Amino acid sequence: MRFARNEALRYLGVKGEADDAVLTLLSRAEAALESAASPRHALLRIPLSVESEHIQTPFFTADSPALAKHLAEAKEAYLFAATLGAEVDRLMNRYTKLDMAFALALQACAASALECYADDISSELSRALAAEGLFLLPRFSPGYSGFSIEYQTDFLAALSADRRIGLSETASHMLTPLKSITALIGITPKQQLCSTHKCASCPNTGCAYRKEP
Amino acid sequence: MNIRDYIGKQLLFFDGGMGTMLQNAGLRPGELPDVWNVEHPEAVEKIHSTYLLSGTNILTTNTFGCTKHKLEKSGYTPAQLAEAAVKNARRAILNTPGDSPRFVALGLGPTGKLLKPLGDLPFEEAYDMYRETVEAGVKAGADLILIETMSDAYELKAAVLAAKENSDLPVLATVTFDRKGKLLTGGSPESVVALLEGLRVDVLGINCGLGPKEMLPLLDRMLQVSSLPIMLQPNAGLPHEENGKTVFTVMPDEFAELMESCIKKGVWLAGGCCGTTPDHIRALTKRCSGILPPAPTEKRLTVAASYAETACFNAGKPLLIGERINPTGKPRMKKALREGDYDMILREGIAQQEQGVHVLDVNAGLPEIDEAQVLTTLTRELQAVTDLPLQLDSSDPVALERALRIYNGKAVINSVNGKESSMEAVFPLAKRYGGVIVALTLDENGIPEDAEGRIAIARRILEKGAEYGFKPHDFIFDPLTLTVSAGADNAKITLACIRRLHDELHVATVLGVSNVSFGLPERKLLNANFFALALGAGLSAAIMNPHAPGMMDAYRSCCALLNMDPQCEGYIAAYSNAEAAPAAPVGMAEMSLYDAVLRGLRSEAEAAAARELEKAEPLALIESAMVPALNTAGERFEAGTLFLPQLLMCAEAAKGAFSVIRSRMGDSAGLSKGVIVLATVEGDIHDIGKNIVKAMLENYQFEVIDLGKDVPPEQVVEAAKAHKAKLVGLSALMTTTVPAMQRTVELLHREVPDAVTMCGGAVLTEEYVASIGAEYYVRDAMDSVRRAQDVYCPV
Numbered sequence A: 001m002r003f004a005r006n007e008a009l010r011y012l013g014v015k016g017e018a019d020d021a022v023l024t025l026l027s028r029a030e031a032a033l034e035s036a037a038s039p040r041h042a043l044l045r046i047p048l049s050v051e052s053e054h055i056q057t058p059f060f061t062a063d064s065p066a067l068a069k070h071l072a073e074a075k076e077a078y079l080f081a082a083t084l085g086a087e088v089d090r091l092m093n094r095y096t097k098l099d100m101a102f103a104l105a106l107q108a109c110a111a112s113a114l115e116c117y118a119d120d121i122s123s124e125l126s127r128a129l130a131a132e133g134l135f136l137l138p139r140f141s142p143g144y145s146g147f148s149i150e151y152q153t154d155f156l157a158a159l160s161a162d163r164r165i166g167l168s169e170t171a172s173h174m175l176t177p178l179k180s181i182t183a184l185i186g187i188t189p190k191q192q193l194c195s196t197h198k199c200a201s202c203p204n205t206g207c208a209y210r211k212e213p
Numbered sequence B: 001m002n003i004r005d006y007i008g009k010q011l012l013f014f015d016g017g018m019g020t021m022l023q024n025a026g027l028r029p030g031e032l033p034d035v036w037n038v039e040h041p042e043a044v045e046k047i048h049s050t051y052l053l054s055g056t057n058i059l060t061t062n063t064f065g066c067t068k069h070k071l072e073k074s075g076y077t078p079a080q081l082a083e084a085a086v087k088n089a090r091r092a093i094l095n096t097p098g099d100s101p102r103f104v105a106l107g108l109g110p111t112g113k114l115l116k117p118l119g120d121l122p123f124e125e126a127y128d129m130y131r132e133t134v135e136a137g138v139k140a141g142a143d144l145i146l147i148e149t150m151s152d153a154y155e156l157k158a159a160v161l162a163a164k165e166n167s168d169l170p171v172l173a174t175v176t177f178d179r180k181g182k183l184l185t186g187g188s189p190e191s192v193v194a195l196l197e198g199l200r201v202d203v204l205g206i207n208c209g210l211g212p213k214e215m216l217p218l219l220d221r222m223l224q225v226s227s228l229p230i231m232l233q234p235n236a237g238l239p240h241e242e243n244g245k246t247v248f249t250v251m252p253d254e255f256a257e258l259m260e261s262c263i264k265k266g267v268w269l270a271g272g273c274c275g276t277t278p279d280h281i282r283a284l285t286k287r288c289s290g291i292l293p294p295a296p297t298e299k300r301l302t303v304a305a306s307y308a309e310t311a312c313f314n315a316g317k318p319l320l321i322g323e324r325i326n327p328t329g330k331p332r333m334k335k336a337l338r339e340g341d342y343d344m345i346l347r348e349g350i351a352q353q354e355q356g357v358h359v360l361d362v363n364a365g366l367p368e369i370d371e372a373q374v375l376t377t378l379t380r381e382l383q384a385v386t387d388l389p390l391q392l393d394s395s396d397p398v399a400l401e402r403a404l405r406i407y408n409g410k411a412v413i414n415s416v417n418g419k420e421s422s423m424e425a426v427f428p429l430a431k432r433y434g435g436v437i438v439a440l441t442l443d444e445n446g447i448p449e450d451a452e453g454r455i456a457i458a459r460r461i462l463e464k465g466a467e468y469g470f471k472p473h474d475f476i477f478d479p480l481t482l483t484v485s486a487g488a489d490n491a492k493i494t495l496a497c498i499r500r501l502h503d504e505l506h507v508a509t510v511l512g513v514s515n516v517s518f519g520l521p522e523r524k525l526l527n528a529n530f531f532a533l534a535l536g537a538g539l540s541a542a543i544m545n546p547h548a549p550g551m552m553d554a555y556r557s558c559c560a561l562l563n564m565d566p567q568c569e570g571y572i573a574a575y576s577n578a579e580a581a582p583a584a585p586v587g588m589a590e591m592s593l594y595d596a597v598l599r600g601l602r603s604e605a606e607a608a609a610a611r612e613l614e615k616a617e618p619l620a621l622i623e624s625a626m627v628p629a630l631n632t633a634g635e636r637f638e639a640g641t642l643f644l645p646q647l648l649m650c651a652e653a654a655k656g657a658f659s660v661i662r663s664r665m666g667d668s669a670g671l672s673k674g675v676i677v678l679a680t681v682e683g684d685i686h687d688i689g690k691n692i693v694k695a696m697l698e699n700y701q702f703e704v705i706d707l708g709k710d711v712p713p714e715q716v717v718e719a720a721k722a723h724k725a726k727l728v729g730l731s732a733l734m735t736t737t738v739p740a741m742q743r744t745v746e747l748l749h750r751e752v753p754d755a756v757t758m759c760g761g762a763v764l765t766e767e768y769v770a771s772i773g774a775e776y777y778v779r780d781a782m783d784s785v786r787r788a789q790d791v792y793c794p795v
Helices: A005-011 A020-036 A065-070 A086-098 A100-130 A149-159 A161-165 B019-024 B033-039 B041-053 B078-095 B123-139 B153-165 B189-198 B212-225 B252-266 B278-288 B331-339 B343-355 B371-385 B397-406 B420-433 B451-467 B490-505 B513-517 B523-536 B551-561 B566-575 B593-598 B602-612 B618-639 B644-665 B688-699 B713-722 B735-751 B766-771 B781-792
Strands: A040-047 A049-051 A054-056 A061-063 A076-083 A135-140 A180-188 B058-060 B103-108 B144-150 B171-175 B203-207 B230-233 B240-242 B245-247 B267-270 B303-305 B310-312 B319-325 B359-363 B390-393 B412-417 B436-440 B475-478 B508-512 B541-544 B675-680 B703-706 B727-731 B756-760
Touching (some): A020 A086, A020 A100, A040 A149, A040 A161, A065 A135, A076 A149, A086 A100, A086 B371, A086 B688, A149 A161, A149 A180, B033 B078, B078 B103, B078 B123, B144 B153, B153 B171, B171 B230, B189 B212, B189 B303, B189 B310, B203 B267, B230 B252, B252 B278, B331 B343, B343 B359, B343 B371, B359 B371, B359 B412, B371 B390, B390 B397, B397 B420, B412 B451, B420 B436, B420 B451, B451 B475, B451 B490, B490 B513, B513 B523, B593 B618, B602 B618, B602 B644, B618 B644, B644 B781, B675 B713, B688 B703, B688 B727, B713 B727, B713 B735, B727 B735, B727 B781, B756 B781
Parallel strands (some): B103 B144, B144 B171, B203 B230, B319 B359, B675 B703, B727 B756
Antiparallel strands (some): A054 A061, A135 A180
């Protein structure tokens, strides 16, 4: 499993150089996650069409200006879901009772590992698509600006995510296990220059976790 | 003919995949296959018919997604679709010529939801979802029930209970493993077999997820431990994508060849799952019909399991059952149980696990509490933080039943004894929910004085148990330990019983070791040495305190001496550093409590607290060292020179020191600065922020009532009223759950006008919090401490 220390430190709110105590804590958390996590993912390549603000796919239709703009050039997309598995939730539950500092470190390292895992799969897909002369857009998830979180239901059903990777949702469309994501990844015939970082298009500019430009 | 006349007597063939067949018949992407039972019955019947013509004996109904949750938007109820599905299969059998035995299996798949505590589906709701489908399927004429593609042990248990409690049909259950042999939510072939055999299914096995080749090693593991006929429905190999389509690569002839080797190992029911077609089944039946697989053998394992781990009491090595979760003689645990403060108890469970116990005993027997409710909650909470199997310990059959029902796995049941009334109360529970039964050798006349009398009771328990279908290996006998101070032969009699139970009755044994020393000085010496003698006599397990000096030493030594610790590995791992550890350097300055807390060093802080308590009163120490250290840490955090991880390390160090200081103070009442109710609002399951705030508030001596996550507004109000809390803290991490925060604040203002609210969470802003009428927006954990101080200790 791959971790991104800098990302974990950003989630933890650590600015500047991290001291030894924090770095030791992160190493322990990474080791614990390494044995608890079972990263799994599900993918489905689907056709789509975009007309002004309307997106049409075989599994759902949506009216979302932001997503429509994002997918303007796309004719296809991957439906994508990934999870680190239920054992990670159990590990975090356990340390919430025992040692909150470690529980926090687990949380941050798991979040960074999930991002890395999803990024690695995206890179793999990109390489495969290059052979077809196609390119991949950044991931766009239900719950991102104006694309309702209710689409989790359609994503999970289309991917049979419960059966294939043990991923499901709560009544309020939160993913369980906790360390999981779903996303739509557009496929385009030409490369698009995208925002320099993942937070750039998010309207919540006051967010504590926002990446510096 | 009844299907029971065939299971385990001749090889039976199931059908193959349904999904792909439906797609070929016109099922559109996103369309629910189950709906076709009503809207295209002829198409479903035709698929069934094709499978029958390929040699299938047992058709699985098209009901994989037939649960309330998955059918929500379909306009149909699970009962409607299940009924139609059974009728389609029945009609196919009627209309398709053939002379082999043919049956209809009502198929049940996963609910599509994750059960609590990991998800939000309560166990009993999952049960109800399955019950609805089972009732309809039985009424429509199904011959058996197939629970399939299960990847969560807890959901599997709900489905099996629903099938068995609402029908008399045979129940077959198959699970899906990944390549490492794990269920998607954790769980192994061994833990699944323990669970399913405990629940008394008729057949168990593996389906989906893998091809026959990848299933082979997992099949081997199941065959090692299972005494039941095994069923296998692999995919047609591992899928890959070709031009946007999922493709399976194992062709019919190869599939049949691979399945033949599985069948010859002991598979009695064979079929296919994803990617398999009537051609696969035809090749399979053609190649394999006529094979008589080796009969399943009785494995005689005395095995308990959690959702993931097993504990086998007759596999050679003796097991340890941690006894610490029991209020007897423990004032702090009594208080925690009475007040529903489970954190301390959960920590005790984890601490015992870290000492090396294999099973945790759980006892919540206090006269003034609702034992059934507390034992159930405790079982659920413990299973959220530990994967050890539990031993449910109660003399109240109602408490035992409720805890056994919601327990995720196959528990140890503590206990039954030779009294008729005891056996009549406990045996039906063990039969229904599964479990290894601890049996005490006492009866209406008390504990027999000699070994002969105790062995006679054991025999009687075995006889009575057999009437319920229990075998000797379903029991662990406790011949009871009496103190040697009351009878010189007491220990000798107990040891003789251990030997005779082992040699004559061939059953596992257990003892509560420490009773032997009651009334004598230096109990630890007697306890550890008696434990060693009992292990030498063949004891299978001990109910013991792993923190008690000498007990783990005795255990590890005996395991090494009695060849139960290969290459003395466990012994060496535990003690190889003992001699090498250097003594603390003389003259090195010991760290002060203030420094240890500020540097976030928990064990140093605990040691310093103990040291400094020799010179200072507890309250004075809190004022002179703890408060200043926490204040400094808080100020540095606010100034941005110390960050959240370090702040929490300080909090953990302080928590350790406080528990040392409190233990010197007796009852800590009077220390609390005020009660604060905390909750993550309804719909939101991300509670890390709330938990951080809780840790900080507790450090500053506030009493926190933690309601957890996904908490309805009414529950927050109820808790605020019940605890007379002046301050309520609410967290929400997701934008979609922020409206739930508003509802909670509004209800609080209406119902508990005296309470003020503070709200926090990554997506909140000061303006938003003001707009929903909450008094305080808190941006981080220290901020919430400051607001609590404003409310309870204004300067």
